[in-house]
Amino acid sequence: MLDLTTRSDFARHRRLRQSAGLRRLVQETRLSAADFVYPLFVTHGQGVRDEIASMPGQYQISLDQVGREAAELRSLGIPAVLLFGLPAMKDERGSEAFANGGIVQDAVRAFKSADSDLVVITDVCLCEYTSHGHCGLIVDGEVDNDASVELIARTALSHARAGADVVAPSDMMDGRVAAIRETLDDEGFTQTPIMAYSAKYASAFYGPFRVAADSAPQFGDRRGYQMDPPNAREALLEIEDDIEEGADIVMVKPALSYLDVIAKARQEFDVPLAAYNVSGEYAMVKAAAANGWIDGRRTALEILTSIKRAGADIIITYHAKEAAAWLREDGS
Numbered sequence: 001m002l003d004l005t006t007r008s009d010f011a012r013h014r015r016l017r018q019s020a021g022l023r024r025l026v027q028e029t030r031l032s033a034a035d036f037v038y039p040l041f042v043t044h045g046q047g048v049r050d051e052i053a054s055m056p057g058q059y060q061i062s063l064d065q066v067g068r069e070a071a072e073l074r075s076l077g078i079p080a081v082l083l084f085g086l087p088a089m090k091d092e093r094g095s096e097a098f099a100n101g102g103i104v105q106d107a108v109r110a111f112k113s114a115d116s117d118l119v120v121i122t123d124v125c126l127c128e129y130t131s132h133g134h135c136g137l138i139v140d141g142e143v144d145n146d147a148s149v150e151l152i153a154r155t156a157l158s159h160a161r162a163g164a165d166v167v168a169p170s171d172m173m174d175g176r177v178a179a180i181r182e183t184l185d186d187e188g189f190t191q192t193p194i195m196a197y198s199a200k201y202a203s204a205f206y207g208p209f210r211v212a213a214d215s216a217p218q219f220g221d222r223r224g225y226q227m228d229p230p231n232a233r234e235a236l237l238e239i240e241d242d243i244e245e246g247a248d249i250v251m252v253k254p255a256l257s258y259l260d261v262i263a264k265a266r267q268e269f270d271v272p273l274a275a276y277n278v279s280g281e282y283a284m285v286k287a288a289a290a291n292g293w294i295d296g297r298r299t300a301l302e303i304l305t306s307i308k309r310a311g312a313d314i315i316i317t318y319h320a321k322e323a324a325a326w327l328r329e330d331g332s
Helices: 013-017 020-025 063-076 101-112 145-162 177-186 202-214 231-245 258-266 279-290 294-311 320-329
Strands: 035-041 049-050 059-062 080-086 119-124 166-169 195-200 249-253 273-277 313-316
Touching: 013 020, 013 202, 020 177, 035 063, 035 101, 059 063, 063 080, 063 119, 063 320, 080 101, 101 119, 101 145, 101 195, 119 145, 145 166, 145 177, 166 177, 195 231, 195 258, 202 279, 231 249, 249 258, 258 273, 258 294, 273 294, 279 294, 294 313, 294 320, 313 320
Parallel strands: 035 059, 035 080, 035 313, 080 119, 119 166, 166 195, 195 249, 249 273, 273 313
Antiparallel strands: 049 059
16 A cells, blocks of 8 residues: 655645644735626615625615715725716617716715715616617617717716716727817826726626616617627627727626636736626525525635636625625625
C-alpha cells in the first residue's frame, strides 16, 4: 500500500482549507456591499409598493417610498441605485423618457433629496416609454438608428438636468455614447459620467424584467440591435468603440452566461467594468430556492463572487440588499 505520509513530492493544498479563518486569510476574491448597484422600478401614484410576481422581493414603488429605499440602502452600505421608470402614458416617441416631469426625472430629484450621497444612475432608453416597446423610433417598420440616437441623447440630458450622477444608455444604438457625451458637454454637464451598456446581448434572461418594466416589444424582437449571444470578439469591438466615444464605465449584460466576456473585457481594457446580474438570473435562484432545490443564500453569493472573480468592478444585482445583509452577518 502506498504510504503518502513519507512522501514530499506533491503539494498539500488542503492545508490552507482547514478552517474558515484560514480560508478567509487566503481568499482571492472579496465581495462587498460597496460593489453593488441596486436596480429599482419607480412608478406614478401614492403608496405604491407592488411586488413583482416573477421577481420575489422586488417591487414597483411610487415616489413617496423613495425615502424608505434610500435609508435602507445607506444602512446596508450599498452606494448606488439604477432607476427604471414606468410612465403614466406611452406613445410612439417615448415622450415621457425625456420629459422634465417624467417619472425617472422626478425619482432622481426624490432620491437626491432623500440622500445626496447616494449615487443615482439612470437607465437611458426608450423601450419602457414607447407604445411599441422598442428601444428607438420606428421608421418603415424598423428601428431607425440615427433618429433614435437624437432622442436617447435628449433623454440623457433630461436626467442630468434632474440631478443624475451617472447616465447609462442601454439602447444599443450605434453612436449613442458619442452623441450623449457631446450633448452633455454642450449643455455644461462635462462632469456627468456615462456608464454604457456596451456589450448587451439579446438574451432570454430578460423575461422577468420586461414584465416588471412593461417593456416587451409589441412586434418582432431586439436582435437587430442587441448583440448575438454566440459572439465574444464583437463585444470587445463594442466596448472599444464606446470607450473611444467617451464612456467612463462599460458594462456586460447579462453576467452569468457571459463570464468569459467579462474576463476578456477585464484583460483588454482598464476602464471600470460593470456587469448586470439580470432578472432571469435572479428569478431562477429564487424559484429553485423556493422549491428547496438549492440553498438560495449560498447560490446567490457564489454567483456574485464569480462575477467579481471574472473581473467586474461593479455588480448591478437584484440580490444587492440581501447579499449586503448576508455579507455583514458573515463578517465580510
